[in-house]
Amino acid sequence: xxxxxxxxxxxxxxxxxxxxxxxxxxxxxxxxxxxxxxxxxxxxxxxxxxxxxxxxxxxxxxxxxxxxxxxxxxxxxxxxxxxxxxxxxxxxxxxxxxxxxxxxxxxxxxxxxxxxxxxxxxxxxxxxxxxxxxxxxxxxxxxxxxxxxxxxxxxxxxxxxxxxxxxxxxxxxxxxxxxxxxxxxxxxxxxxxxxxxxxxxxxxxxxxxxxxxxxxxxxxxxxxxxxxxxxxxxxxxxxxxxxxxxxxxxxxxxxxxxxxxxxxxxxxxxxxxxxxxxxxxxxxxxxxxxxxxxxxxxxxxxxxxxxxxxxxxxxxxxxxxxxxxxxxxxxxxxxxxxxxxxxxxxxxxxxxxxxxxxxxxxxxxxxxxxxxxxxxxxxxxxxxxxxxxxxxxxxxxxxxxxxxxxxxxxxxxxxxxxxxxxxxxxxxxxxxxxxxxxxxxxxxxxxxxxxxxxxxxxxxxxxxxxxxxxxxxxxxxxxxxxxxxxxx
Amino acid sequence: xxxxxxxxxxxxxxxxxxxxxxxxxxxxxxxxxxxxxxxxxxxxxxxxxxxxxxxxxxxxxxxxxxxxxxxxxxxxxxxxxxxxxxxxxxxxxxxxxxxxxxxxxxxxxxxxxxxxxxxxxxxxxxxxxxxxxxxxxxxxxxxxxxxxxxxxxxxxxxxxxxxxxxxxxxxxxxxxxxxxxxxxxxxxxxxxxxxxxxxxxxxxxxxxxxxxxxxxxxxxxxxxxxxxxxxxxxxxxxxxxxxxxxxx
Ligand SMILES: Nc1ncnc2c1ncn2[C@@H]1O[C@H](COP(=O)(O)OP(=O)(O)OP(=O)(O)O)[C@@H](O)[C@H]1O
Ligand SMILES: [Mg+2]
Numbered sequence: 001x002x003x004x005x006x007x008x009x010x011x012x013x014x015x016x017x018x019x020x021x022x023x024x025x026x027x028x029x030x031x032x033x034x035x036x037x038x039x040x041x042x043x044x045x046x047x048x049x050x051x052x053x054x055x056x057x058x059x060x061x062x063x064x065x066x067x068x069x070x071x072x073x074x075x076x077x078x079x080x081x082x083x084x085x086x087x088x089x090x091x092x093x094x095x096x097x098x099x100x101x102x103x104x105x106x107x108x109x110x111x112x113x114x115x116x117x118x119x120x121x122x123x124x125x126x127x128x129x130x131x132x133x134x135x136x137x138x139x140x141x142x143x144x145x146x147x148x149x150x151x152x153x154x155x156x157x158x159x160x161x162x163x164x165x166x167x168x169x170x171x172x173x174x175x176x177x178x179x180x181x182x183x184x185x186x187x188x189x190x191x192x193x194x195x196x197x198x199x200x201x202x203x204x205x206x207x208x209x210x211x212x213x214x215x216x217x218x219x220x221x222x223x224x225x226x227x228x229x230x231x232x233x234x235x236x237x238x239x240x241x242x243x244x245x246x247x248x249x250x251x252x253x254x255x256x257x258x259x260x261x262x263x264x265x266x267x268x269x270x271x272x273x274x275x276x277x278x279x280x281x282x283x284x285x286x287x288x289x290x291x292x293x294x295x296x297x298x299x300x301x302x303x304x305x306x307x308x309x310x311x312x313x314x315x316x317x318x319x320x321x322x323x324x325x326x327x328x329x330x331x332x333x334x335x336x337x338x339x340x341x342x343x344x345x346x347x348x349x350x351x352x353x354x355x356x357x358x359x360x361x362x363x364x365x366x367x368x369x370x371x372x373x374x375x376x377x378x379x380x381x382x383x384x385x386x387x388x389x390x391x392x393x394x395x396x397x398x399x400x401x402x403x404x405x406x407x408x409x410x411x412x413x414x415x416x417x418x419x420x421x422x423x424x425x426x427x428x429x430x431x432x433x434x435x436x437x438x439x440x441x442x443x444x445x446x447x448x449x450x451x452x453x454x455x456x457x458x459x460x461x462x463x464x465x466x467x468x469x470x471x472x473x474x475x476x477x478x479x480x481x482x483x484x485x486x487x488x
Numbered sequence: 489x490x491x492x493x494x495x496x497x498x499x500x501x502x503x504x505x506x507x508x509x510x511x512x513x514x515x516x517x518x519x520x521x522x523x524x525x526x527x528x529x530x531x532x533x534x535x536x537x538x539x540x541x542x543x544x545x546x547x548x549x550x551x552x553x554x555x556x557x558x559x560x561x562x563x564x565x566x567x568x569x570x571x572x573x574x575x576x577x578x579x580x581x582x583x584x585x586x587x588x589x590x591x592x593x594x595x596x597x598x599x600x601x602x603x604x605x606x607x608x609x610x611x612x613x614x615x616x617x618x619x620x621x622x623x624x625x626x627x628x629x630x631x632x633x634x635x636x637x638x639x640x641x642x643x644x645x646x647x648x649x650x651x652x653x654x655x656x657x658x659x660x661x662x663x664x665x666x667x668x669x670x671x672x673x674x675x676x677x678x679x680x681x682x683x684x685x686x687x688x689x690x691x692x693x694x695x696x697x698x699x700x701x702x703x704x705x706x707x708x709x710x711x712x713x714x715x716x717x718x719x720x721x722x723x724x725x726x727x728x729x730x731x732x733x734x735x736x
Pocket of ligand 1: 503506508526527529533535
């Protein structure tokens with residue numbers, strides 16, 4: 001009864017916390033140090049989602065990947081004007097605004113349209129490029145579709161969270177929408193007729209069509225509000241000094257007609273990326289991805305076991321505080337998705353200490369795995385008969401020695417298969433760190449998709465690589481399992 | 489001159505409302521063999537486990553060599569428990585260790601004995617319990633009687649002052665009871681102080697100086713084996729003995 005009441009008051013407290021956070025004004029006014037900060041650091045950090053040619057995309061130059069495109073050239077010019085170096089942080093499109101709000105990046109430049117809704121959470125520069133909204137279709141359908149109104153009853157695709165998704169929802173009410181994170185996935189959906197068209201910015205549409213003869217584009221004839229027209233750079237709220245400095249550069253760019261030059265450069269890169277689209281050409285990307293995936297999994301497995309053991313012992317201890325702490329931790333971690341935890345460590349903790357993406361990913365995956373390992377170990381310890389402990393203690397072994405020499409060795413044997421499963425799922429689930437820009441296998445798969453305009457082939461390669469990793473691991477674990485089965 | 493090796497004063501144990509041990513006052517002298525008999529649930533195991541504080545009594549004192557164990561902390565207790573060997577009905581050998589490793593674990597971990605010395609000690613003890621040829625085997629490949637002899641040797645490896653046995657032969661097939669009792673008998677002859685919960689009357693008659701009949705958390709009757717087995721005074725003792733004899 002009493003225990004229940006304690007849990008209940010905890011729940012009330014948590015809900016209270018949630019509401020107080022939600023009701024807080026997001027942007028507390030503060031003194032503007034934005035420009036000063038960049039200059040002091042000597043580095044302008046930008047966030048971008050490089051899957052959107054010609055604005056930003058990845059190219060493979062002598063085996064090294066490089067972000068290029070209109071937005072990157074503009075950023076380079078801005079950094080040059082500010083007299084600082086440029087650092088590019090690759091991240092998911094959905095994460096860019098969060099990155100700005102949490103101070104991970106100074107500005108977000110990713111073909112962002114300055115919508116009224118976005119203006120609630122970030123400030124924008126002046127518009128640096130205007131383009132229309134087009135529809136990418138299969139070339140064979142060119143005679144069927146004229147503009148947005150000819151898609152009644154059909155399914156169309158758009159990038160989730162993008163302005164195009166808004167257009168699709170609001171201005172094509174008779175069509176249904178499918179929303180994916182990556183344009184490359186949308187193109188794939190189009191080619192496999194999962195969708196009949198993809199809403200995309202004109203520059204993007206042209207870029208894709210130029211690189212794929214089976215595609216075509218048409219003007220959507222959307223009714224575009226004034227603020228819908230074009231792209232701007234996003235900044236943290238209340239950073240007028242930086243916005244002004246950037247606007248100055250943008251004005252120069254406009255006056256000197258630099259955008260068309262930048263776009264031409266981007267086009268050239270797209271020519272080179274087109275030249276070699278075999279998967280073998282990108283083996284370095286995949287190898288790199290496998291390396292990071294293994295690194296994250298291995299480090300997380302080690303820390304997961306250490307921390308999990310600690311949590312299991314805490315949960316089994318007679319000390320109420322230790323026990324409750326462990327239970328709360330385990331329940332909480334198991335009760336929220338790994339994805340949210342990864343974002344929390346990177347963006348949330350990132351506001352206090354500046355953690356690089358890779359470290360954030362490893363921390364989040366380790367902390368997550370620890371909760372699951374703790375429960376496996378606890379189950380293992382409980383599966384050892386009480387008589388074993390009594391016999392050990394009657395010989396004079398301390399509680400610790402008993403655990404170390406008698407209980408854990410036996411428990412390990414019992415839980416080995418379950419632990420093995422946990423390690424294998426670690427390899428698969430660590431893929432979630434790609435959302436904060438850790439260059440693991442999934443991330444590299446996205447990169448190769450964007451660079452090659454190929455959807456399926458990179459997926460296949462990644463799938464096989466994941467399988468090779470998990471299967472090898474399960475073989476290794478099986479070998480040790482057999483070796484532990486002595487005497488039975 | 490007899491010395492009190494073990495002594496309990498006003499020892500009581502409650503589990504919830506269940507009074508399992510009720511104000512016990514007993515002494516056991518060095519070199520003595522005490523056999524405890526009594527019906528199931530009478531508190532025999534609880535009493536035995538109170539003697540090495542595996543079970544912390546609700547109230548009262550447990551004195552070992554004159555020292556009250558109930559006042560000691562866990563670390564001090566670990567030190568005392570080395571000197572009080574215990575053998576369980578379910579053997580509780582360590583299945584992940586070989587027979588020899590079972591014997592060597594505590595001397596090495598607790599007494600910090602060198603591997604060499606522990607090895608010699610283990611060989612010696614395995615010889616005594618007739619299992620020298622099983623040293624490298626894992627316990628799961630042994631019979632129940634053999635496992636119980638390993639458990640006895642394991643307890644002896646700590647060179648205890650007293651040995652507690654809780655129904656050491658109850659889980660054994662009848663043909664294996666003898667080999668375990670033989671080891672225990674030899675131990676008694678060598679002067680080991682022993683407290684044995686058992687219903688093996690012959691063993692009690694041959695080895696014990698005292699037999700205690702325990703019932704309802706009390707020592708209802710005690711005396712020499714002859715007194716208890718042939719001339720029991722209390723009705724409950726008679727009933728119990730009659731039942732045990734009938735079940736043969
Ligand atoms: N840890 C415990 N918690 C609650 N009750 C217990 C505990 N240990 C023993 N008991 C209870 O105490 C009583 C005495 O148990 P105990 O094991 O000492 O009896 P016993 O004489 O050894 O019986 P048996 O011959 O069956 O082994 C029983 O009713 C038992 O249920
Ligand atoms: Mg018992």
